[in-house]
Amino acid sequence: MFVMLLPIVINTCVFIFLSAIHFYWAFDGKWGVGGVVPVNAEGRQMLDPGKFGTIIVALGLLAFALVTVGNTGVFDALVGRSVIIWATRGIALLFTLRAIGDFTYVGFFKKIKNTTFARNDTRIFSPLCVLIAVLSIMASMA
Template sequence: MELVLSSVIAAIFIFLALLHFFWLFGGQWGMNAAVPTDLNGRRIFNPSRLGTLLVAIGLLIFAWVNLCATGVLKISMDPKYIRYGMYMVSAVFFLRFIGDMKFVGIFKKYRKTPFALRDTYFYSPLCLFLSLSNGFLSLVL
């Protein structure tokens, strides 16, 4: 079961990383739904190319950590560091699930924008799943 769960998580991370690389190289699909907006439809921030690249690389590292934790990828590193990585991934996505209390996360104040609706029904639940599943795996592996 742990192997399947870790593989699913890694596949999600790889898909998200590829989506960020797509945006990095000029792709527009899904971009309007991926950035928080205010009630007037203005973006809260405009992601930089460097920021998008760093997120993509981070997501690939998260996938790597998951695959190393279950032994799919063999590395010569003390397993406790991989476990720390799993804790970190879990914490990052739990913080994203909580959000900024205004535009992002489960406790957001603004809930009527297109991003906010997607965040409520898709992004935040996905972050909670990634947080809980990485936390679970870090405890059982």
């Protein structure tokens, strides 16, 4: 039974951790902020999410944690299990697409590879997206 719950526990913890980091950044936290936003070859940021955008991402990650927990059956009285399963598979698809990337700035197939973000993306962010995707598929089968 515990082995079946392991993907759910890991993904939930990852989503809560990532959500907390985004809330921290949204409220002017500085730790870890370097090299987390895609930049072009000249080093110019390709997006500036601002406080509101960062809070939206944090809330989305928190929602992903709740969906993941839903695979335990805890929300069955509120939401049909099939909704939770398909939402979890949607999360897997989203993170698979993020790992593949846009073929320019993010993902395993990016062209811009010599920036701090690109190196972080190759070593940390894209592999984490693959892990989340795999664990999401496993969670949806729990």
